Amino acid sequence: KQEVTQIPAALSVPEGENLVLNCSFTDSAIYNLQWFRQDPGKGLTSLLLIQSSQREQTSGRLNASLDKSSGRSTLYIAASQPGDSATYLCAANTNAGKSTFGDGTTLTVKP
């Protein structure tokens, strides 16, 4: 059974700092890994998806990497802004669309 862990559970940084969010998964036989952002009381917004054959994906200030062999993915946020404050979740797609989610990292960026 796939298990996904996100560390830390919460992170507070000053504006402008670069930061890394971590995601680890126990079953390396994944189709892909997807990162999401969730604002309080809202649904999930897809940020990046990395296919199993890829090593990383980039979108603006965001860069996600994937190391299947070690069961790890990271989400790098450059030059953080207060608007980046949200909960970030990763999801490992192990079985044709049935994804296992981590509990998320709640990020606070202080002005």
Next chain:
Amino acid sequence: SQTIHQWPATLVQPVGSPLSLECTVEGTSNPNLYWYRQAAGRGLQLLFYSVGIGQISSEVPQNLSASRPQDRQFILSSKKLLLSDSGFYLCAWSTDGNSPLHFGNGTRLTVT
């Protein structure tokens, strides 16, 4: 472009009452459809998924059921709600099993 609609946004229901949450997707055909539940401060748990009309797979035994009466419509139901059914329910779709998941805005259900 594709959009997903989920309603209602919030719902307060007494224990023992029925439930019907609806989700529709526009701008795509034959999507995979999913119902997830999120407990407070936690990740998402997959409840049901569907790859086509009338095809429903249940991931966890529970008091809920799902139906897909039309290609782009997914309904979550219960005949009698329990207190433990309270939570944040999210509908999602994907093109296929290897494509990104796209979520609706969710329904906050409180069972009293």
